[in-house]
Amino acid sequence: MKNYQDYQIEDLLLDESFNRWASNQSLPDEQLFWQQWLDQYPEKRDIAEQAKVIIGGLSVKPYRDISESDVQQQLQQIQFRTHKQPSVWVVANRSLGWWTRAAAVLVLVLGIGWTVWSVRQSARPATYAELVNASSTKLIEKVNTTNTPLVVGLPDGSRVTLQPASRISFSNQFQGTKREVYLTGEAFFDVHKNPAKPFYVYANELVTKVLGTSFTVRSYESQANAQVVVRTGRVSVFARKDWQRAEKEANSDIPGVVLTPNQQVVFSRLEGHFRRTIIPNPAIIDSRFSRNVFVYDDTPVAQAFTQLEEAYGVDIVFDEQLLKQCTLTAKFQDEPLLEKLNLICQTIKASYQIVDAQIVISAQGCY
Amino acid sequence: MKAEQIDDALLWQRFRSGDSVAFDQLVQAYYPILFRYGIRFDPDEEYIKDCIQDVFVELWQRRQTVRETGFVKFYLLKSLRRRIFRGKAKWGTNWESIQENYLFEVEFSIENQLITQEIAHDQVRQLETLLNQLSKRQKEVIFLKFYQGLTHEQIAEVMVLNRQSVYNILHEALQKLRNAWQGDMAFSVALLSLLVR
Structure with a gap:
């Protein structure tokens, strides 16, 4: 049993039942209890009043808010x-x-x-x-x-x-x-x-x-x-x-x-x-190139690369001197650009890398 | 349970069953409340917004397992505080030090219309001053208790403390108020008791 007689203001503020009573949210028997308590200890009225002011009146100054659009x-x-x-x-x-x-x-x-x-x-x-x-x-x-x-x-x-x-x-x-x-x-x-x-x-x-x-x-x-x-x-x-x-x-x-x-x-x-x-799957950007122009018949590979550069608007970096002897016979259709490159590289025993948006061909040359 | 809490509980229930409309309503209803709480810990608005986003995203992901609650606000305040502190810990600040020395920006005031005849105006102003001189932690407890309406149990959960510590912090804070207040009040208290008698 709590000793309500010795209650100080902080005890009232801490008391959840008192808090409910002070903010008019108490349960019926609590209401009765606090009424009786005040009658019994009239000397507590002032602290009860103070506590009520704090409980009911305590507010927080607006600090920072967020807009509705935010x-x-x-x-x-x-x-x-x-x-x-x-x-x-x-x-x-x-x-x-x-x-x-x-x-x-x-x-x-x-x-x-x-x-x-x-x-x-x-x-x-x-x-x-x-x-x-x-x-x-x-x-x-x-x-x-x-x-x-x-x-x-x-x-x-x-x-x-x-x-x-x-x-x-x-x-x-x-x-x-x-x-x-x-x-x-x-x-x-x-x-x-x-x-x-x-x-x-x-x-x-x-x-x-x-x-x-x-x-x-x-x-x-x-x-x-x-x-x-x-x-x-x-x-x-x-x-x-x-x-x-x-x-x-x-x-x-x-x-x-x-x-x-x-x-x-x-x-x-x-x-x-x-x-x-x-981009992963480059598209042909130059309408002059339709899919059936990628037909090579003993074509110098440098020429094929240049054509791909124009069609896809990409940079293909290769050693022209080294690839001078390399030719290509192939017919491409719907293959994506990178697959075309793969096929060409296989033919001439080369490989490619994409470095800073350029396609760099590494080859040993053809003899 | 207050009417708004009943509405919230229903909304929460719908959200838990995967209702995205209910979820959006929760976000809209609680975003400002969470922002106004979170920004007190860190003036960096973008950081707080990120934290709040994460709280809601995590909430959505855990909707199947998230518990039933009649008090949504409490649940969200708790999640946000944890998220803000956890984020800071990840940035290399020691967890204990975050728990001990954190910022909590708040300024209390006492509303004038509640000042009754029995309590003089200056006393209320003095009380305000005292409230605002309390430690960050004491202020946060008071904020959560008297402003957000959390119980001691819930405050303990939000602040990752045990219930007794919450009680002690509050008791200490309020005692400070009384000690400082009563000196000046001796006269009026005496006067009051005469009147009451």
Whole structure:
């Protein structure tokens, strides 16, 4: 049995039953008990009153809060990490001829792995929200909360097809010398050519600058790696921090990566570096090459390599002198590029490696 | 059980059976509460957001085995605190030192409308000052008890302490308040007892 007679204010504050009574949540017999207790020990009234003030009146001053839009954004990220998986890759429209005034680029920012927790403060990624907040101009935001792609018109007449759970921000008039958009999620861009005003896509730590004219962007946020994949056209990709430094110092020499068709870059957000490579299954980008032109009849192998370079827009590095004597008789059809290379290399007893988006042939020569 | 807790318990039940809509509702309802608690431990907003994400993702992954609870908030506060501290331990800070010397940013106030005639305004202000001079740990216990409405048992679980330690921390804190408060209050207490008599 507790000795209620000796109760001090701290005992009352600690007493869960008293707490319930003081905040009018007591059970019926507790109510009766505390009434009787006060009648029995009237000298305790003042401490009871004080305790009631603390229990009922104690509040916590608001410290830092989170905005509703931030919560929504976080919810989306949580959904993607739990029950809503990102949809599969969309393959870029390759019919370049149709957009003759334009080059087409497919940029994919695709995350792999979930090590966000380990991203240290120093390497903390820039987020879409931060970038948008930091923008000096007033931005319009379009959010696709539906399950189907949403077409958004940009002020310069360009069109963006925004995928579900994606956001894009841009100013209502592309004033100044740049056209800048901020993206999180996935989007397909069809941008009007205007060499006087280059087009920039800011997606987290990545800055993608379009040297060509028409392109496709698709990106996911909040993942450990970001990936940019180019199908057609030409883009430059930079790490945001390098970009910012270069802008500050008016330095035109930014360490970045220029991507040409069939190349991709994987950006590690953790380590902040790029790894450029060839996409797993390069497509033929030059429409002059149909599948039945890869027919070789005692053809010098160097010629076959050059043809593949043109057709797929890749760099094949080989020692012309060494391969001078090597010829090839073969007929290729639907084989992927890498398989074609495999077959050629087998024939001439060579091998290949992909180094920094170049295909390097190692051979001993033919005699 | 309060009405909101009953709603929560139902939501929790639906979530445990794999209902993703219920899960999203839980995230939306509790994200701000968790943020406002977590940010007190570390002003780095991105770190806290990452921790909260992890708490919910882990919750989803463990939905089959997660226990029945009538008090969702308590369960989530506990998970978040553990996640924040565990993350710091992974960064090389010693676990004991994290448990002992952590940040807990909180400022208490006493609402004016509750100040009755019996208790003078300055006394309440003085009480506020005292509350805010308590140790981080004492403040956190008070925060969880009087603000979040957790029981001593739940506070012990959240803070990874035994129940007796929680009681001792609270007792010590509140005693401090009394000792400092009573000196100045002697007069009014005497006055009060006269009136009451």
